[in-house]
Amino acid sequence: MKWHVRFRWVTAVALVLTIALPVGLGGCFARGKEDVNTYVVKESGKVIGSQKVRIKETGSGLAYSCTEKRPFAELDTTFTRELTVAKNLKTMLGYKSSKSVPGAVYRTDISATDQGFSFFAYDPRMFDYLPLMTNGKNVIPIEIDSACLMQALLDRFLVANVQSASAFVVVPSRGPVVRQVTVDRKSRFLIHLAGVGLDDVDVSFDRNNFVTRVRALDVTIEKGSAAPSQSKSFEPVKKAGRVSEVRVDTPERLHNGDRLELAGNLYLPPSGKKPYRAVILTGDAGPQDRTGGGFLSQVADALAGQGFAVLTCDRRGVPESAGNYATITRKSLLSDLDSQVDYLVCRGDMDPEKIALVGYGEGGLISASVAAANPYVKRVALMATPSVKMFPDMALTSIQIATIDGKMIAPETYHARQCVEALIGLVYGTAGESVDVAGHKIFLEWMRSWMASNPPADLSALKVPVLVMHGAVDRVVPVDQASEIMKALETRQGGEQKLEVFDNLGHTFGPVVDEAKARPYRSHPVVDRKVLVTLSDWLKK
Known part of the structure; x- marks a missing residue:
């Protein structure tokens, strides 16, 4: 649900060297027709990913391209990037990147215009577009967790033949906002990047001017190769008696006429008589599979151990369910959950x-x-x-939280709010379900469907008992929103509601296991036992 930090995005910046000091340390150097280097990505000394970098001569300059794999992230993630620069290494010609996870692709495109570059970033729910970035054509993108783009920065710095330089940067994953950083040569084979709102980065290189090591925060990229790694979803089966894969029919038809089916898991208790008490789990926003990033699978296993049959399904299009996640809406989510209820009722x-x-x-x-x-x-x-509504209300809430937590600087906050307002206007001003923006077809119905929703009315319409559970230090959905839910529920006639707030717990109701510690599984939370017990005890009533 985090709008600007939902997944562990690597930080991307576009850099303009603006001040050259009169100390020459670099100079010209030659590249081959095509150079290929491989890297391993480590966290706490353990391999969590790999990168393959190609530098190739083109008719107009150099092309830097790469494939970067992070299989142990919350979602198995692959980045691809392509940067082209002029022969003098000072002028970018274009940049494209994509982040692929099962069922969804997130894209960034910086394209040349007559005056400079346009900026476009898109995911299946929202997008950000700026027709003209500042600083003209003297920009080059880098990412602090990308050996490929750090190589492009290094090449440019060495050709500039300077000891130190000031730079204006923009972080595309956080919007096209310019800020200033410094690049310093700390030793013969080491440069350092630092700036407000960015993590410090050290880049080491060899006598051939190839990057050998990139270090930022707790992640290190080192030249070398590693065996291909595959990750698994975190699906503990410790208390359930049996877990079966199931298919859930929906009323919708695919283009070929087949019925759209959702794939999922049915957790059954180790003992107990039929018919079972049943629970359906529905995960957070994003391309969630049946495990919900390891959150739902833990809840399902715990409840099955307490005698419940538990159903969890992949979102449509992710990864084994039919359909297309890129066209998901609130209406389709409601329909899919109704179909899961029907599936349980009809089983017998x-x-x-x-x-x-x-x-x-x-x-x-x-x-x-x-x-x-x-x-x-x-x-x-x-x-x-x-x-509140997922859009625009939660989008604005996320911006506010990120600003308070220091994850966005003031100009970014201003731009992000302006972006949300522009999206609202675009939805209201567009009759169709999609619109063309700078040659990109944008699906609007996810935003439109949430804008038309009314959460307080839905809550006050509930006639069944409701348990509201929230972490006291949730930095995604503030805990005061749990109080607002209770206010809406208390307007019901004769309804039963209960609020449970858990001290010292955040949005995931427990600590998150990082990529290094999660291997061979993907990064996931460890749901606190008292949360699972509270939920199970209430469901038994």
């Missing part, structure tokens, strides 16, 4: 009078709406759930 081994919904983050809003209208739902639990 579930008690239709004891079906509960548990929603996490965005999934809580979806669960509340379905529970208000579906007569088979008898209870609903809302975990770290917003009291």
Whole structure:
């Protein structure tokens, strides 16, 4: 649900060297027709990824391209980048990047214009477009976790033949806002990058001027090779009796006429008589699979151990469900959850009078709406759930939190708010479900569907018991939104609601295991036991 830090994006910046001191240390150097280098990415000394960098001569200059793999991130992630620069290394000709996770692709495109460069960043829900970036054509993108683009920066710095330089930078993943940094040559084979709002970076290189090491925060990129790594979703089966893969039919048809099916897991208890008490889990925003980044799978296993049958499904298009995640909307999320309720009712081994919904983050809003209208739902639990619309309200909330936490500087905050306002205007001003922006087809219905929603009305329409669960130090959905949910629920006639706030816990209800420690699994939270016990005890009532 984090709008600017939802996944662990590497920081991208575009750099302009502006001040050359009269100390010559670099000079010209030659590149081959094509150079290929490989790198390993380490966290706490353990390999968590790999990078392959190509530098190739073109008719107009040099092309830097790379493939970067981070299989142990929250979502198995692959970055591809391509940067082209003029022969003098001072002028960028263009830059494209993509971040691919199962079911979704996020793209960034910096394209040349007559006056400079345009900026475009897109994910399946929102986008950011600026027709003209500042600083003209003297820009070059780098990413502090990318050996490829740090190589491009190094080449440019060495050709500039300076000891130190000031630079204006822009962070595309955070919007086209310019700031100033410094680049210093600390020793013969080491440069250092520092600036307000950016993490310090050390870049080491060899006698051939190839990057050998990049160090930023707790991640290090080192020249070398590693065996291909594959990761697994975190799916503990410690308490459930059995976990079966299932297919859930929906009313929708695919282009070929086949029915759209959702793939998922059904957790069954180790003992107990049929029909089972049943629970459906719905995850947070984003291209979530049935494990919910390891969060839902932990909840499912714990509840199965307490006698519940638990269903969790991949979002449509992710990775085994049919459909297209890029065209997902609030309406389709509601329909898919209703289909999961129908699936349990029609199985014959579930008690239709004891079906509960548990929603996490965005999934809580979806669960509340379905529970208000579906007569088979008898209870609903809302975990770290917003009291407001996912768009634009939660987008603006995320910007506010990031600013307070120092993850956005003032100009970024201003631009991000302006961007949200522009998106609102675009949705209101466009009749169709999509619009063309700078040659890119943009799907608007995710934003439109949430803009048309009314969470307080959905909450007040609930007639079943509701449990509201929230971490006291949640920095994604502030805990005061749990209080707002309770206010809406208390307007019901005869409704039963309960609020549980957990001290010292954040949005994931427990600490997050980083990539290095998670291997061979992907990064995931460890849900606190008292959260699982509280949820299970309430569902048994």
